[in-house]
Amino acid sequence: MFENIIQNNGFNIALSGILVVFSGLTLIATTIHLFNKVFERLHRGATAESDTVLPKKAAAIPEDVLAAITVAIEIYRKIHFETLQSQITFIHGEQQSAWKSGYKYGQRLSTLRKQ
Amino acid sequence: MFENIIQNNGFNIALSGILVVFSGLTLIATTIHLFNKVFERLHRGATAESDTVLPKKAAAIPEDVLAAITVAIEIYRKIHFETLQSQITFIHGEQQSAWKSGYKYGQRLSTLRKQ
Amino acid sequence: MFENIIQNNGFNIALSGILVVFSGLTLIATTIHLFNKVFERLHRGATAESDTVLPKKAAAIPEDVLAAITVAIEIYRKIHFETLQSQITFIHGEQQSAWKSGYKYGQRLSTLRKQ
Amino acid sequence: MDMILRIIETTGFANLQWSNIIMIVVGCIAIYLAIVKNYEPLLLLPIGFGVIVGNIPYLQGLPIGVYDTVANGAPQNSVFSLIYWGVTSGIFPPLIFLGIGALTDFSSLISSPKSVLLGAAAQVGIFVTYLGALMLGFTNQEAASIGIIGGADGPTSIFLSSQLAPHLLGPIAIAAYSYMALVPLIQPPIMKLMTTLKERKIRMKPSRRVSKREKILFPIIVVIVAALIAPGSLPLIGMLMLGNLLKESGVTDRLAKTAGNALLDTCTILLSFAVGASTQAVRYVDGVNVGFLTPRSLGIFFLGLLSFGIATFGGLLFAKFMNLFLKDKINPLIGAAGVSAVPDSARVVQHFARKYDKDNHLLFHAMAPNVAGVIGSAIAAGVFIAIFR
Amino acid sequence: MDMILRIIETTGFANLQWSNIIMIVVGCIAIYLAIVKNYEPLLLLPIGFGVIVGNIPYLQGLPIGVYDTVANGAPQNSVFSLIYWGVTSGIFPPLIFLGIGALTDFSSLISSPKSVLLGAAAQVGIFVTYLGALMLGFTNQEAASIGIIGGADGPTSIFLSSQLAPHLLGPIAIAAYSYMALVPLIQPPIMKLMTTLKERKIRMKPSRRVSKREKILFPIIVVIVAALIAPGSLPLIGMLMLGNLLKESGVTDRLAKTAGNALLDTCTILLSFAVGASTQAVRYVDGVNVGFLTPRSLGIFFLGLLSFGIATFGGLLFAKFMNLFLKDKINPLIGAAGVSAVPDSARVVQHFARKYDKDNHLLFHAMAPNVAGVIGSAIAAGVFIAIFR
Amino acid sequence: MDMILRIIETTGFANLQWSNIIMIVVGCIAIYLAIVKNYEPLLLLPIGFGVIVGNIPYLQGLPIGVYDTVANGAPQNSVFSLIYWGVTSGIFPPLIFLGIGALTDFSSLISSPKSVLLGAAAQVGIFVTYLGALMLGFTNQEAASIGIIGGADGPTSIFLSSQLAPHLLGPIAIAAYSYMALVPLIQPPIMKLMTTLKERKIRMKPSRRVSKREKILFPIIVVIVAALIAPGSLPLIGMLMLGNLLKESGVTDRLAKTAGNALLDTCTILLSFAVGASTQAVRYVDGVNVGFLTPRSLGIFFLGLLSFGIATFGGLLFAKFMNLFLKDKINPLIGAAGVSAVPDSARVVQHFARKYDKDNHLLFHAMAPNVAGVIGSAIAAGVFIAIFR
Ligand code: NA
Ligand code: NA
């Protein structure tokens, strides 16, 4: 029953294949993780300033005006660029796609919230 | 004068060609006709219900509001989808193209009229 | 040092190449220039009429209404046609691109100015 | 000095011939008709420009023209020959049909299936012209490719020629597209001749509404029936109906949009340009002039016009014949729309009928034989392919 | 009369066989599932239509079908064979990956790198099925191509088959796309079997926000690492990541737009149609039936389903295994999304979890193993290519 | 264990060399410049990514890289080699010109035909560099291909190399695109050196309005004249002017839109990526290293920079020369825009002039020599093709 497998060195190939897939993806995960760490450290100083500047700027604009601006920008974007018909849609607390106006808007709000 | 035709079996070919074209298109026409008949019969029961429900729903909405909704939907469609640039445009009592907002609107109205 | 050039007939080729490029472009320039002249002469009669008609028509519309119409047309265009994403943008007294609503608007105004 | 002479030798001026100048003027006329008269500009404009490009002479040996392939002895396949390959291999026409299918609404045909017969009747022009071409001494394959011009369908004509008579592709394609562009000039006189004033005023009652389900079933039924009857029509009908199914299914809008826009436009530009560029006035192969400016092309243009005329004639006549049996008379004018040339001939019918009764709108009714004509000539092409390959 | 008989001989009716009719019905079912059930309509609809077209019989010698090439003895490369060349040459899958990359947001994966392991675990299905296929007597190359069906990634399956076992391309592609379409039916029972009620209700805390810089670095890192580990995955991963970089860079929006729309759609239509049209029920090569309706295809379908099941199983099991070590427990259901089938299996997870806790939104979390699964199966394909070429 | 070793052998890690790492870093720098400095991102980004992909090592025998074709001994044409074929066959550059034509407004050139001479003067750089390359020992064909870099036109450089010196295509394409991206760094010092303060402040009076008719006639005139003078320029000029006619005719908007968007973007992505991927650091053919990291590439980069400098120099000098005869003086800075690099060098002129007189808007005036430069270098390429083929 296992003749053809053994003859073709199947078990070895399957095992090493799984190994390569795991090590490849682990390497990717590790590299991303490391980069994240490095940038976090580099940015800690930089974000300290913006934390004090950005919120005030954002706070100066009432939330309803912000919403209006966002809608205006969204319509502007929809009219002036074609939207990418995204196959993948995320339902998530704060939207992350740069293609949605929620992006910039959300970022500002989140700064507010974190205060 | 007809030598080349006869030599090439031209008359036979032309005749049978016309025959095939006619029979092909007739077959298509017949099949479509039969399908139409079958679905009409199948649907007679189903549409009976909707005839009593839909009109009321439609009647409840004033025509000018309907028009406004239609325009809003049309603009929405135009902005959010790109319209297919239709090479073929039909001028017809009630438009049939799904790409025009007249579609749904027209259907409701026609239900009203048929009452 | 110039051996390879001489051996390959380089100087001759370079000189004649420059000559061809210059004569080609000069020929293009001349042809365009001639066509311009011809059409100018042909059109002198035709434009005489429109000079008396167009300005009045344009003058009848207040400038702010014109601006409003222009904006409406522009939005209409943006929604109903996709705009060509122009790689080349001209900043020029009066815009010339047919893709901008400034075109027609500008033309009318310029007629006014020239009076 | 020697070098300058050698360079001058390579310029087109040194090689320019009268026949080239004639063709360049022809190209300019095509562009003029496209822009000023608005005759099928999407096709005539790139074709006209291609005619100009294809008739600028160049030194033998440079790989520039559409015929300069390695197979023909050129040192390299020229860029234009690579584009032209899309024509000669027959791949552009079906892709164009895919796009046309994604833009076409077959409702009119579905709601009045009997109009299909008008689309069949108009194809008689194809077969009569096939006989005429045989009489003029063309071979079977050539005669079939010439006859199909009467199908009034550019892609179908090009596809059939590419399969049966590639050497005649240039004049056949130009003739087909030219006559399609000239439909508003060619058809009205025949319509006037063949109909009485009373017939022209016949009004037809509005067609029934067509359900989404019927629209979805239509392309599937057509492809199965047409391909079983004439398998040779599969590349054209298959793609046309795939495009239509993408449109009507309602679940593949983005595919229909791309097929009907980017893909259709790209193929249209490249096909039209390449067809235009294939019309070199004079071209010698083995010492024989196989260029465009030869009596042979004149013959093709004459037969093409004949084919177009007979097709219009056939559609009108059959419509009158059908009226002998029908209770609800049809307006025989819509028979002229059976030639295809979508949607121009349907528009011509609408326009012609309104001259006699300005409230008589036949456009929707004329679309039925019009799109049936497309299917009909594709089937005719399929028959020829089956017999002559 | 003789001519009419000859023409009847050329029609499909004369050559129609039961096996063709069965396949045409299968094509209709695929179209039905696409339109009415909305199962992956962008793929199933053109595939189904292709199956119909590919099973309409025609006289031997006409260059119509996808296998009619000059190399196979046809007088001319048929149009469908030219389209099919985009599949067999392996060029469509990477171009489709380019478009998918331009549409995919990898934020979820970047924000929780450990989910990558779930995408790796699900690929176990590939290698187990490879062994299973060897047991059933397939060769190494064939077994690898069949196993990859469990990668739940149409383009990857087609690419690998085109490189290793082109003669099995039809059934493998159909199996891969069918099971991807059936993910909402295949996965839930396994998810129910493998998880406890308590596990299904585990909520995960919202992921951190991902910066633009990380999104830009991600495709560059992935292509370097993945291609160094498994160079054979370069055509797929390279194109996927190029598309993603075009999208995330913020300076090449117009390129990303075209890659994700016109180019992706064109390749999708042509690939799906051609794959469908390659399923001729019966096809003889050197006297051997290598058609679609053979026991071999049944074997492939069985192994493909097995592969899919084991992949789902593997992902779920590994998620439970990871929970043994993690402080913040993950919901093991997201392991099932490791098979890829983007974004369907992530949606299935979301839907399944909400049946037990309607405020538990796992979609974003499930996207991480989901897109990791794409990368994982491309690497697996790269491994097979490296070993078996 | 043996198997694992064999698999490790197939990984890129085992074959990675320093030269590859250097090239990967170069690719990352290109991406950095594209995103952060915004230098021609539509080209530099895919090129940079291609450089990374092309320098990931893989086991000999796998059909992955752009050079792995059946003709070169690979078991199968790799996907990347199929994409690269669009570059080596010379078909992508004309299609890109088609799209550029559909986006370019030639009004500025039409309204001041004398600016055409500035576009001619800048091409002197091409021929001087051709001589320089001969001096360094390159052959005629190679020298011509290197000289054309000074034409500052990516597609033209690639087209000429593909016809005359395909083996140098990689470094020439990279050099051309790099210097085009670096126009804002290369040109200002030369502009400063060559002009006086007073000259930089010369204002030019607004150009006259251009009629629609002139815009329509322009492409037709240019293609006829340019192609008669230098038939070799036909593929480039022909396509550029076809695109422009589609745009200006006003009756083929949908074709112009597709040519300038979907088609242009698709060709741009594939060409840029493939050109990048063709820069393998080390590549042995018959035992000779013909890779990218060789002194030969350095020579090409040096000559390319020289060519660019002389071209800028030539344009500026000729503008000053023309001023000796003109009543209405032109601002000599616009001579620098004669190199093409549309519209970057025109923008550099605008920006430079405004540093000295912030109300002096030269952009529209600089566009005239700028687009003339495109036509000029295409003619130069045509001359070389006519002589050296
Ligand atoms: Na027809
Ligand atoms: Na997977």
Ligand code: NA
């Ligand atoms: Na230039």
